[in-house]
Amino acid sequence: MSEMNQLCINACLSCLAACERCATACLQEPNLEHLRDCIRLDRQCAVLCGMTAQLLAMDSDYAPQICKLCADACEKCGKTCSQHDHDHCQICATACFDCAESCRGIAMRLP
Amino acid sequence: MSEMNQLCINACLSCLAACERCATACLQEPNLEHLRDCIRLDRQCAVLCGMTAQLLAMDSDYAPQICKLCADACEKCGKTCSQHDHDHCQICATACFDCAESCRGIAMRLP
Amino acid sequence: MSEMNQLCINACLSCLAACERCATACLQEPNLEHLRDCIRLDRQCAVLCGMTAQLLAMDSDYAPQICKLCADACEKCGKTCSQHDHDHCQICATACFDCAESCRGIAMRLP
Amino acid sequence: MSEMNQLCINACLSCLAACERCATACLQEPNLEHLRDCIRLDRQCAVLCGMTAQLLAMDSDYAPQICKLCADACEKCGKTCSQHDHDHCQICATACFDCAESCRGIAMRLP
Numbered sequence: 001m002s003e004m005n006q007l008c009i010n011a012c013l014s015c016l017a018a019c020e021r022c023a024t025a026c027l028q029e030p031n032l033e034h035l036r037d038c039i040r041l042d043r044q045c046a047v048l049c050g051m052t053a054q055l056l057a058m059d060s061d062y063a064p065q066i067c068k069l070c071a072d073a074c075e076k077c078g079k080t081c082s083q084h085d086h087d088h089c090q091i092c093a094t095a096c097f098d099c100a101e102s103c104r105g106i107a108m109r110l111p
Numbered sequence: 112m113s114e115m116n117q118l119c120i121n122a123c124l125s126c127l128a129a130c131e132r133c134a135t136a137c138l139q140e141p142n143l144e145h146l147r148d149c150i151r152l153d154r155q156c157a158v159l160c161g162m163t164a165q166l167l168a169m170d171s172d173y174a175p176q177i178c179k180l181c182a183d184a185c186e187k188c189g190k191t192c193s194q195h196d197h198d199h200c201q202i203c204a205t206a207c208f209d210c211a212e213s214c215r216g217i218a219m220r221l222p
Numbered sequence: 223m224s225e226m227n228q229l230c231i232n233a234c235l236s237c238l239a240a241c242e243r244c245a246t247a248c249l250q251e252p253n254l255e256h257l258r259d260c261i262r263l264d265r266q267c268a269v270l271c272g273m274t275a276q277l278l279a280m281d282s283d284y285a286p287q288i289c290k291l292c293a294d295a296c297e298k299c300g301k302t303c304s305q306h307d308h309d310h311c312q313i314c315a316t317a318c319f320d321c322a323e324s325c326r327g328i329a330m331r332l333p
Numbered sequence: 334m335s336e337m338n339q340l341c342i343n344a345c346l347s348c349l350a351a352c353e354r355c356a357t358a359c360l361q362e363p364n365l366e367h368l369r370d371c372i373r374l375d376r377q378c379a380v381l382c383g384m385t386a387q388l389l390a391m392d393s394d395y396a397p398q399i400c401k402l403c404a405d406a407c408e409k410c411g412k413t414c415s416q417h418d419h420d421h422c423q424i425c426a427t428a429c430f431d432c433a434e435s436c437r438g439i440a441m442r443l444p
Contacts, residue, residue: 016390277380
C-alpha cells in the first residue's frame with residue numbers, strides 16, 4: 001500500500017474519532033440549540049470517514065470517488081465546527097480540514 | 112422520510128447482511144481459490160451498503176451521490192456472485208441487484 | 223445459518239435504522255433540550271446494533287456476548303425513547319424492544 | 334476525555350486498519366488455503382475494533398464491556414496472524430496485541 005493511502009487512512013480515522021467526540025460533547029453543552037448543524041454534520045462526516053478508511057484499507061477501486069465525497073463532507077463539517085469556540089469543535093475542525101486535504105490528494109486520481 | 116428512502120435503506124441493509132454471509136461462507140468452501148474476487152467484492156459492497164443506509168437514515172445531502180457509488184458496487188458484486196452456484200452466492204447476487212436498482216432510483220435525483 | 227440468527231440480524235438492522243432516523247429527527251425538534259439523552263442513547267444503540275448484525279452474519283463466536291450487550295443497550299434506549307411522544311421516538315422504542323428480545327434469545331446460549 | 338481513552342481509540346483504529354489490510358492482502362496470497370482463519374478473524378476483529386473506538390469516542394457506559402470483548406478478539410486474531418510470515422500478518426499481529434493491551438486497561442474498570 002502506498003504511503004499516501006496510509007496517511008489518508010490515518011487522517012480519516014482521526015477525523016472519525018474527532019467527529020464522534022465533538023458530537024458527544026456538543027450534546028452536553030448549554031448552548032445545544034446552536035449546535036444542531038454541528039452535530040448533524042459530525043455524524044455524517046464520521047460515517048463517511050469510517051467508510052473511506054475501510055475502502056482505502058481494502059485497496060478498493062472506489063477509493064478515489066469516495067475520497068471526493070469524504071473531502072466535501074469534511075470541508076462542510078470543518079467550516080461549521082470552526083465557527084464555535086468549544087475546544088472539541090476547534091479540534092474537530094482541524095481534523096476535518098486535514099482529512100479533506102488528504103482525501104483531495106487521492107480524489108485527484110479520478111479520470 | 113419518503114417511502115422510497117425507507118425501501119432503499121432496507122435494500123441496503125439486506126444486501127449488507129447477504130454480502131457478509133456470502134464472504135463468510137465462501138471462506139469455508141473447498142473451491143476457495145476461485146472465490147477470491149467474490150470475497151473481495153462482498154467486503155467492499157458491504158461497507159458501501161452499510162454507509163449508504165446510514166446516510167439515508169440521516170437524510171444526508173450526500174445520499175444521491177453515495178447511492179450512485181453503492182449501485183455501481185452492488186452491480187459489480189452481483190455479477191461476480193451470480194457466476195457461482197453456491198446458494199450464498201446466488202442469494203447475495205439477488206440482494207445486490209435489488210439494492211442496485213433501489214439505489215439507482217435515488218441517484219437519479221442528482222442534478 | 224439458523225433462522226434465529228437471520229431474524230436477529232433483521233431486528234438489529236431495523237433497530238439501527240430506527241435509531242439513526244430518531245437521532246436525526248430529534249435534532250430538528252423544538253424541544254431539543256429534552257432530547258439529549260435520547261440522541262445520546264440512539265447513537266450508542268445504533269453502533270451496537272450494526273456491529274451485532276455484522277458479527278451474527280459472520281457466524282462469530284462472539285455473537286452471544288455481543289448480543290447480551292446489544293440487548294442491554296436496546297432496552298435502555300427503548301425506555302428513554304418510549305417517554306417521548308414524537309412518532310420517531312415511539313417507532314424507535316418499538317424497534318429497540320423487538321431487537322432486545324431477539325438478542326436475548328441468542329445471548330441465552332452463553333454458558 | 335481521559336488520555337487512556339484517547340490512546341485506546343487510536344489503538345483500536347490502528348488495529349482496524351491493520352486487520353482490513355491483512356485480510357485484503359491475504360486474499361491475494363498464493364497460499365490462500367492456509368489463510369482462511371486469518372481472514373475470518375481479521376474481519377471479526379475489524380468490526381469489534383471499529384465499534385469499540387466509536388463507543389469510546391461517545392464516552393459510552395458500555396466501553397469497559399466492549400473493551401473486554403475487543404481484547405479477546407484482538408488476542409485471538411493476533412495469535413493466528415503471528416503464525417504467518419507475511420509482512421501484513423506480522424504487522425497485524427503487532428497491532429492486535431497493542432490493541433488488546435490497551436483494551437484490557439479499560440476493561441479493568443468493570444466492577
